[in-house]
Amino acid sequence: xxxxxxxxxxxxxxxxxxxxxxxxxxxxxxxxxxxxxxxxxxxxxxxxxxxxxxxxxxxxxxxxxxxxxxxxxxxxxxxxxxxxxxxxxxxxxxxxxxxxxxxxxxxxxxx
Amino acid sequence: xxxxxxxxxxxxxxxxxxxxxxxxxxxxxxxxxxxxxxxxxxxxxxxxxxxxxxxxxxxxxxxxxxxxxxxxxxxxxxxxxxxxxxxxxxxxxxxxxxxxxxxxxxxxxxxxxxxxx
Numbered sequence: 001x002x003x004x005x006x007x008x009x010x011x012x013x014x015x016x017x018x019x020x021x022x023x024x025x026x027x028x029x030x031x032x033x034x035x036x037x038x039x040x041x042x043x044x045x046x047x048x049x050x051x052x053x054x055x056x057x058x059x060x061x062x063x064x065x066x067x068x069x070x071x072x073x074x075x076x077x078x079x080x081x082x083x084x085x086x087x088x089x090x091x092x093x094x095x096x097x098x099x100x101x102x103x104x105x106x107x108x109x110x111x
Numbered sequence: 112x113x114x115x116x117x118x119x120x121x122x123x124x125x126x127x128x129x130x131x132x133x134x135x136x137x138x139x140x141x142x143x144x145x146x147x148x149x150x151x152x153x154x155x156x157x158x159x160x161x162x163x164x165x166x167x168x169x170x171x172x173x174x175x176x177x178x179x180x181x182x183x184x185x186x187x188x189x190x191x192x193x194x195x196x197x198x199x200x201x202x203x204x205x206x207x208x209x210x211x212x213x214x215x216x217x218x219x220x221x222x223x224x225x226x227x228x
Contacts (some may be wrong), residue, residue: 036217043115043204043219044155086178097143097214101155101204 022088134205
């Protein structure tokens with residue numbers, strides 16, 4: 001399984017943008033980049049995913065480097081409810097949806 | 112988004128007893144369900160992949176006879192922790208995907224906290 005590297009923790013101020021980086025230098029051409037987040041004592045929830053192009057949805061934006069060896073999850077205006085552990089995961093095209101979680105980045109948001 | 116439920120949300124049992132945890136997809140048919148465990152301050156660890164009507168595929172190091180998984184229908188999978196011991200105390204989380212959604216989004220249950228005394 002291709003691995004991802006994320007900072008252990010990051011801090012943000014409320015209502016400011018947050019850029020969460022992820023390195024995946026061993027990514028293969030058919031690996032999708034997925035982001036999930038987990039609030040305390042809850043199951044994870046899907047945030048966004050992409051393959052090659054940048055992606056936007058109501059929760060966040062995903063910026064993928066041209067060489068695909070890194071990506072950045074962008075929360076445009078952090079709220080206190082965005083405090084969570086964010087996981088960047090590579091999903092293999094032919095692995096039937098299986099996700100292998102790394103350590104993730106614990107995001108704290110200050111009022 | 113689709114909803115996955117788990118029951119019970121928490122359970123306390125005595126050492127040596129068995130505990131069954133249910134995972135249901137409430138508004139879609141799940142071709143595949145996954146079971147994870149999570150220890151405090153750690154990441155999720157995938158235990159097994161469960162496809163409806165077939166035997167579960169366990170990850171390396173996960174004891175098949177201890178963690179029995181049954182996926183009897185497209186909306187229900189169960190995890191039974193047999194002869195539970197204190198070291199099995201953990202947060203167990205299931206998730207479900209639909210092949211129709213091209214595996215793009217995995218829907219997670221709220222988790223079940225197991226405490227073995």
